[in-house]
Amino acid sequence: MPKRGYHHGNLRQALVEAALVLIEQKGPNGWTLSEAAKNAGVTPAAVYRHFEGREDLIAEGARQGHEIFADLMTFAFNEGKPSALAAFEATGRAYLAFARKYPGHYMAMFESGLSANETHELAAAAAKSREVLERAAEALSEHIPPEKRPPPSMFSAHIWALSHGVVELFARGRPGGNAPFPPEDLLESGIGIYLRGLGLIAPDQ
Incomplete structure (x- = not known):
């Protein structure tokens, strides 16, 4: 999937939904921000435009x-x-x-x-x-x-x-x-x- 950077229609919610899937699959502490970004189709740097870190996303x-x-x-x-x-x-x-x-x-x-x-x-x-x-x-x-x-x-x-x-x-x-x-x-x-x-x-x- 190509990276869409911060030009994502609703990146904040896409990241939340990606994180929720990872939490269900791996537990609350078994995943990384990079994985959430990848599943949302954006670069890891784009996450920090909406969340301070993983705990903020959770x-x-x-x-x-x-x-x-x-x-x-x-x-x-x-x-x-x-x-x-x-x-x-x-x-x-x-x-x-x-x-x-x-x-x-x-x-x-x-x-x-x-x-x-x-x-x-x-x-x-x-x-x-x-x-x-x-x-x-x-x-x-x-x-x-x-x-x-x-x-x-x-x-x-x-x-x-x-x-x-x-x-x-x-x-x-x-x-x-x-x-x-x-x-x-x-x-x-x-x-x-x-x-x-x-x-x-x-x-x-």
């Missing part, structure tokens, strides 16, 4: 991933109504679906070692997806008196961790992937056990 891929993720989580939360429990469980299933459909974004977001505060834009996008899960948590605990209500940020973070664990172990071809149950069932039952333990849902829900 951070942009992560930012875009969080934007997609937040949209999926919002859709799942709204579709899960009228039941607060159904809405909460729907956000967990959306986590699994996102990891499967957007593996490059997912790895840039959660496996690259970059802080969510790497850039202001990334921090803002990451906050959007967290806020959706916290809204679901707040709706689920509305029936509990305020003085007995667990902080939504706490138990939404626990559910996030549970979702992440199911994704890593059973939904992405990693060790332990041959689970006796579908990942969605594992996550739903885990959420149910956890929420019953907190008294957020009745034993028969």
